[in-house]
Amino acid sequence: MNAPTFTHIKCADCPIRHRAVCARCNADELEELDAVKYYRTYEAGQTVIWAGDPMNFVGSVVSGIATLTQTMEDGRTQMVGLLLPSDFVGRPGRDGAAYNVVATSDIVMCCFRKKPFEELMAKTPHIAHRLLEMTLDELDAAREWMLVLGRKTAREKIASLLAIIARRDASLSSGGAADQMVFDLPLTREAMADYLGLTLETVSRQMSALKKDGVIELQGKRHVTIPDMGRLIDEAGDDSDGGMLM
């Protein structure tokens, strides 16, 4: 874990702490953000933004899960990011969206109109600073993922993904990194495949193999228990601490 530990502040109505808004935001600034803030909701499966479309807001996910994907004309798609609650979307200073943003579950987003947000950012340097931090974290995560995509085997890929989801889940809920972990997969096998650069059949087969080998336990299709986190990380072939934020 390499991210600096900011104490995030909740904006008035959101049940989450926006990572873009840090402890250094004073009351005036928060009020100003509040004034241009509004909510959007999307249903599972809905596309929030199409790549290339103009995008007149930025914002963060309040609840639910969304994905960033890129697509080729023939339909091959690659997920390039996973948006969990508190994650930020949108690029200040550019009009068009770079990726498709798709709601994987029902989601709520807290949005700021882009123009006022940019103006506020220009006035309050520490917001830009905080965004830089977050963007650097995402860049690290993306590059970590390049290693997964380019060099890992199918089994290692699956283990890497499970490890990341387990860790994020743990850090969002309790905080204590217990040795045994239990969570629900927020992704279909197909979405996992798109994230990992595999086919859904291969994902399914490797999940079964990991189950047979006792690395994971499955209750139903989505509910996962990891009896030994160290074992899973071994399977992922990770040398790094894996302190990822993606």
Next chain:
Amino acid sequence: MNAPTFTHIKCADCPIRHRAVCARCNADELEELDAVKYYRTYEAGQTVIWAGDPMNFVGSVVSGIATLTQTMEDGRTQMVGLLLPSDFVGRPGRDGAAYNVVATSDIVMCCFRKKPFEELMAKTPHIAHRLLEMTLDELDAAREWMLVLGRKTAREKIASLLAIIARRDASLSSGGAADQMVFDLPLTREAMADYLGLTLETVSRQMSALKKDGVIELQGKRHVTIPDMGRLIDEAGDDSDGGMLM
């Protein structure tokens, strides 16, 4: 090309324009940067920084080419970025390097000690702003590359890499995007393989195949002519404008 067109300023002695230093830097700021600036040189093949090592400077490449790589214990390596002149290395606000930085050719870097640079950054918001721009560009490039690594065939991967190098080369030199392009590959077949998640044999075979099919021409091993850029982009399977910065 989505990067805003800053007019970069040359620092006194460097023959390049530092992207981190933008037109809005005033004389005082430039002088302050100059005061903490120094040069480092590395020979081809030398490792500039090992992942995890403490890194007490940030800086940008003045001449030559370096790569960012990640490695697994068993030696599998994945290149996660390519550093060309004017590219920035180092993360303000963190101690350890996240990747190996390796000089591919002899390189000269213009470095700033980290502490003073951070202090200057805190004082002058537009430097943080500029770094945010650059980091977002890199993030876009990394995510574009995830599509390449996860979903493209070997032939498409090679074509994608050649297209990127051709474009960067063109934008660094003349500026005019001629239809016919000529350049020298800055990478060995092995480095290309590490970038693309392939083996060097596959790279070699696909280069030969592209040559046989008239997509590229080769004079010697490294000198490449692209008779028809459109054709190459077709081969890369790119729908996007491909305005990459990586």
Next chain:
DNA sequence: CTCCATCCTTGACCCAGATCAATTGGGATC
């Protein structure tokens, strides 16, 4: 000019994961 090292090419073979094709299972609806 020869030697040597490094980088590159090409061939033969193999295997991990893709592809094509049935089933199976489990939750919602009637």
Next chain:
DNA sequence: GATCCCAATTGATCTGGGTCAAGGATGGAG
């Protein structure tokens, strides 16, 4: 409980790219 639907599993087969191995080109040192 019966039916439908969609996610997931599992099997059979194929193939792109990896692996192993044997040369070939190029260039610098002596």
